[in-house]
Amino acid sequence: MKYELIATSAMGLESLVAKEVRALGYECEVENSRITFKGDELAIARSNLWLRTADRVKIKAGEFKAFTFDELFEKTKMIPWEQFLPVDAEFPVSGKSQKSKLFSVSDCQAIVKKAIVERLRKHYKKTSWLEESGPLFKIEVALVKDVATLTIDTSGSGLHKRGYRVNQGEAPLKETLAAALVMLTNWTPERPFSDPFCGSGTIAIEAALIGQNIAPGFNREFISEQWGLIPQSIWNEARNEAEDMAKYDQPLDVTGSDIDHRMVTISQENAFEAGLGDLISFKQMRVQDFTTNKEYGVIASNPPYGERLGEKPAVEQMYREMGKVLLPLDTWSIYIMTSNEQFEQLFGKPATKKRKLFNGFIRTDFYQYWGKRPPREK
Template structure:
């Protein structure tokens, strides 16, 4: 069984989370900024794409080499056995990045890599200067950092955050893998209650339900590897079928509320598509009116950030309400994501711990208030 050098990519700040996920699946790992490396077979490619909750993509590292000039780049790429990887009609877009390297022009890097692959395939397939590129897609990536080039094949396709359950968007929802990453930074494992008092389109609550029920987050979607002609076509459905046998019942309540009923309807539709509508208690209620008789769980929320001045005033008024209503629920560990540096002051308490993250390109802080043990 052929083993590949694989790596997962992820958003900044989530390397340790993805690493823990992979180690929990039994892989030996090596961590770099934005990447966690591991080795695996085609079955492992399917398994990690299907099960990883917090990663962006799974890639196969095809070749790594030093390149400080375009001739070296061309020759090293040309030397790879591309006919083993790409059929004659393959569509193979090349994306590229160059950081702190002599070859700093990304369009030129992409162009040279593409040209080298085309020339090699023309030679290997005995074509006359033409490749149709009408077949399935094989997304390639060239990344040069400090003059070390890596060329990779993306096995995922659309990013792993695109689970397939969210067909409606309310406001500016968290990406699904970002929401799962936040949950993985809490003690939540499905055995204690979870509350999201500002649920929006429901992503945090839905991802919590998927964790609690042990539902593979990639259950509903296709991946790039489904189109690779050399990939075992039976593996995907086999791994999905196996994953479905591992689903378990919900062990503790999940509550999701919001002031906006129309947004809640979107959240319910998303939960329905994810197969967890019956596992989440949705309720229309403002934070100032929120009450619960639950204890010893996790409260997590992505409240409005208030980036504009007028919005910021209303957001900070909401943070004050959150402090008045939620802070006394001290048997819960509480976690809040916001870009507002005044959050702790408005909430009325310093966080036990604060973690810097990036929600897209926006710098945010994840404020963590640990429960009082009872």
């Protein structure tokens, strides 16, 4: 069966998610925070396994204009829910509303739930209440400018939950954003890669997964694996494909360092949990002590921003010292994400390019300093 699928994304990452969807072989359309494409059951399994920068993958059950509760009820009831939900499906309904006449989210949820129940009871010829003792289908009604979009989540936990994070620091970077930072650099697996503010190791781990072409969802489960809709053979096919495409013998030079020895220990634990413990080296070090005799490497990092009161002067001084250490590495490309608007002045050089990104709700810039191009191999 062909489904209309939506890969949701953080603001600013839409083009990356679209690029990933196209790389899987699916045409797509890009809107704010959502990438829409068509695919069968295998597409659902593959996109959950492979999308590094998407938040989750949903089936679009229906979309229509709704200005009244009656309209919401009748149009929801017209959707062929029996094509998705078995008679014993457990289906909680969540919701959100923006700039719409129907602004009471709890009422919208209750109406959608009632409409689906009526449709299923009629189809399955049930006179009594539906038991909801079977597999879980998370349904969402999202109203934006009076257009209701009804979706079924196929991922379960967000796709950033790769399953390797044993522990984390105070402000962990989402794995999806960390993967995006790596993908926005000019790094290739044969070049050195380093994160001098590694925290819990997320950027370095995502770089190693990308370097060996390991599907980010390979070691986790998805809510739709419990559905009769997608046979186990489909999931086996998708996982076998991921196994075949991984390049476990690709040598990598990926390193991470942090001033806090506890974070270095956490990074090592997370890397081992990801199956990459032997591939990434972590060590305790201040960024001011970063030295290397390697060439044409890439530094990608998410240093402290100095958002908290009293931290700013120390962070700004660190940016100055960082510039003195990193800028002389003229063959290296440097990529730094921070919300500090004075970063270029403090670092000591204007960026080659910068890109607006959101780290959670914090608006940041991704400052890009491109090093010399490596010589072409003869």
